[in-house]
Amino acid sequence: MPKVLTKDLFEKFQLELISGEEGINRPITTSDISRPGIEMAGYFEFYPAERIQLLGRTELSFFEELPESERALRMDRLCTDITPAIIITRGFEVPNELIEASERESVPVLRSGIKTTRLSSRLTNFLESKLAPTTAVHGVLVDIYGVGVLITGKSGVGKSETALELVKRGHRLVADDCVEIRQEDQDTLVGTSPELIEHLLEIRGLGIINVMTLFGAGAVRSNKKISLVISLENWDSKKQYDRLGLDEEKMKIIDTEITKLTIPVRPGRNIAVIIEVAAMNFRLKRMGVNAARQFTERLSEVIEEGDLEEL
Known part of the structure; x- marks a missing residue:
């Protein structure tokens, strides 16, 4: 199986590294992209932690509505030891809770100015090409x-x-x-x-x-x-x-x-x-x-x- 690292996405799409630099060489094993909206609501039963996680307007708007006591907990569960990266789209501000959790788990948090749907499509095409048998x-x-x-x-x-x-x-x-x-x-x-x-x-x-x-x-x-x-x-x-x-x-x-x-x-x-x-x-x-x-x-x-x- 060909090997793709988070660093390859960082360089290919000229992303901004916000936090979690220690995990920049984490392997990416699937071309599937996740938008963890239901996880933001607290349901992590089937959380695909091995995928790239995209946070766009919908996810971040919902996150802002959460009580202070829930925010850190959600981001802690979002950042795992197998999560390749969490990417913030549209150039939105990165929540402090995500930065803190990503530093603890060494999950790279990257930011892009591209719209969520368009970035998801580009990432999928790139990864399918690189991870193809x-x-x-x-x-x-x-x-x-x-x-x-x-x-x-x-x-x-x-x-x-x-x-x-x-x-x-x-x-x-x-x-x-x-x-x-x-x-x-x-x-x-x-x-x-x-x-x-x-x-x-x-x-x-x-x-x-x-x-x-x-x-x-x-x-x-x-x-x-x-x-x-x-x-x-x-x-x-x-x-x-x-x-x-x-x-x-x-x-x-x-x-x-x-x-x-x-x-x-x-x-x-x-x-x-x-x-x-x-x-x-x-x-x-x-x-x-x-x-x-x-x-x-x-x-x-x-x-x-x-x-x-x-x-």
């Missing part, structure tokens, strides 16, 4: 006609050479050799390149080349949603390969299943062109045009009619 895959990721194609296969099968040919044909390289993948949603995988090898391609016999330097900024991109996996393998004469395209194989990455095609490699086959066409055909299928299905339906009609001359 991640993995790394050996392969090449290329943006082909807007389709993120992950090319996989054994070492030496020609993945990088194919990517180079695709770049020459006007497509964009995202990552070579190692693709870092994060699951941003239930069915959304986004691939990026490790910073060390970003924009680089390794071609055997030639060495490492910088794609952006050679082909320009339009030949690369920093990240891309993965929609299709193409597995390259050396041609096996004993193996039966799909000739119609009716069967759809799937590959599971983290918790998401992605369409997978297996393309056999042998001398004389232009793999770059085949992958390019596969990406275009994938787009057509998503638009409802399936050439293989249309062919088999037409074939069935001809067979049923008994008119074999059309074949």
Whole structure:
């Protein structure tokens, strides 16, 4: 699980640190944000203490109405040893009771001038991106006609050479050799390149080349949603390969299943062109045009009619 600290939010959103500086390096384990209105009323039975706590106009207005004897008690219970931070929105004044409780428990109290709802949305988006499940895959990721194609296969099968040919044909390289993948949603995988090898391609016999330097900024991109996996393998004469395209194989990455095609490699086959066409055909299928299905339906009609001359 990726690690995010309260300090990261403090720096990213340029927040003001009011108190509880000792806890600035507390870990944040969830992207969920809490607005503890019901806790302000005294109900802490299901208090999500592990979440970032946002106090806006509603919460602070209610707090001001509480009796003096209740205020310190509420803030004491709000500040726990696992609370990553309490953020005051709209630039409101921070209650003294919160400052005192946060110093005792080392809970960072931060302040922002942004509206509560807007800040909550920004924090959630940032944390979901940072805390998303991640993995790394050996392969090449290329943006082909807007389709993120992950090319996989054994070492030496020609993945990088194919990517180079695709770049020459006007497509964009995202990552070579190692693709870092994060699951941003239930069915959304986004691939990026490790910073060390970003924009680089390794071609055997030639060495490492910088794609952006050679082909320009339009030949690369920093990240891309993965929609299709193409597995390259050396041609096996004993193996039966799909000739119609009716069967759809799937590959599971983290918790998401992605369409997978297996393309056999042998001398004389232009793999770059085949992958390019596969990406275009994938787009057509998503638009409802399936050439293989249309062919088999037409074939069935001809067979049923008994008119074999059309074949």
